[in-house]
Amino acid sequence: MAINPKDFIPRPGFVNRQGCLPDPDELCCIQVPKIFDQCLIKRCLKPVDETDLCQEIEGVTDPSQVKKIGCCRNFDVDIISVSKSCIKGEEGYKRVTVNFTVTFKVDVLVYTGSGSECGCESKTLCYEVNQTITVPKFYCPEPIAEVSISKGCICNPEVEDADKKMIKLEVIADCLRSELVKVDCTGTDKVALCITLGLFIIVKNELLVQLLIPCYGYCPIPNECPGEQDPCTEFMNRDVPDFYPPQKMDSLFPDYIDE
Template sequence: MSINFDKFALRPGLVNKQGQLPDPSELVCIEVPKIFDQCLIKKCLIYSEGPDTDKTDCELRSNIITDPKRYIESRDFNIKLISIDKIPLKKKEDFKKIIISYIISFYADYIDNNGINKSEFYEINRTDIIQSLYCPDPISEVSSNIPSENSDSNIIKLEMVADALDGQLNKDTNGNYVLDITLGYYIAVKSQFIVQLLIPSYKYNTIPKGVCEENIEENPCEIFEKSPIPQFYPNQKLEPLFPYYDKDDFDRDFNENHSES
């Protein structure tokens, strides 16, 4: 489908494969983080006493909790990079062995026997080793009056997606209730630099003409009057009383049973 450029308004959005955009008005230089290499850390950890392993962590058990009824969910996952060690690889130029230490924190919610929602805070300290990551040293040095993190943090970046896969109310060796969490998470480890890129540009993004929508309160009774009638009974899941017959099979059986002898 061709584009009518007289009616086409440039704006942020998806470009389909058949679409053809007009020629850019200029080439501009922008400063952005560019990813040079990345890898994925994928782990599922359960609670276990003793030294941490690749599948266990001793910090996935809560402090003693009183009269818990059931676990609800975990929330507010966060990751903080603590330290980075970079060891050059002799046979691979600009590749390094990366040792990262980080902290994952989150809250676990549960309800007690009095019906009160309560939370426990968890922090787990982990260290992972990436055997080979393309992580070249910067050629130029940057000076700025804008405060920034240390240079290693600017080069190595962590992005995480995490979830509590399970929460179990157990008793410790002294008979006290504790909450044990099973944690699953993905961490993307990225080697990146701030670089200058030359990209095509059209113009400044225009300010939208539409006014932001206001939250207009609607009368609850009016909402009720407009809503459809609900289903009064749950759906039934019934087995057929008779085995299924194909129509041709049924006709053939009928003819055989009713044919004249």
């Protein structure tokens, strides 16, 4: 049964599969980045191969001084350079090489002082890992039209090239292992925290295109954000919980009786 358009409020949400949506109000032309090709690369980086995954902990000379190692946080990815080379006989396909850096932080809690002055201090270690990935065959068609964008006021306009083509990285990083390693630096013992890092990397090629889509007009104004509620009012409206746990007992009678 079709939904009455008068009862339909267009808003973001799940689509009811049992019903059907009313006819859209209009066909809209929108300009969005469209993905023409993408692929997934998985990498496991070990501190043996990547020296940048080991950072010395200042003031720590013995691993026993480290009380706690926090989780990796504040991951950030920055593309340094992108190079493309054509593949003979494969129009639109290119060999793509991307150089990028992954940065993140790790907090460690270390013992400081001795005797009655013993305490703890939190230290933050910053990691920056440089990586290069290559996709041997990637569909990267060149844009046909040349586009530029004007920004600023009429009296002082600024013209720049539109973002017509773009190689994009989406990265999920995970610290797989944290290990304290004793390092001998010119006769002075130091302790470094070495990280084994796992990377899920999605490489995307995007072009800025115009798409024709059905739409229901502009999204409605959302509901007002909820304010602070009095805790006693919330408690008085709460359902009364069960005072006793459920009983776990065998049934006195079987589920069926043989005739």
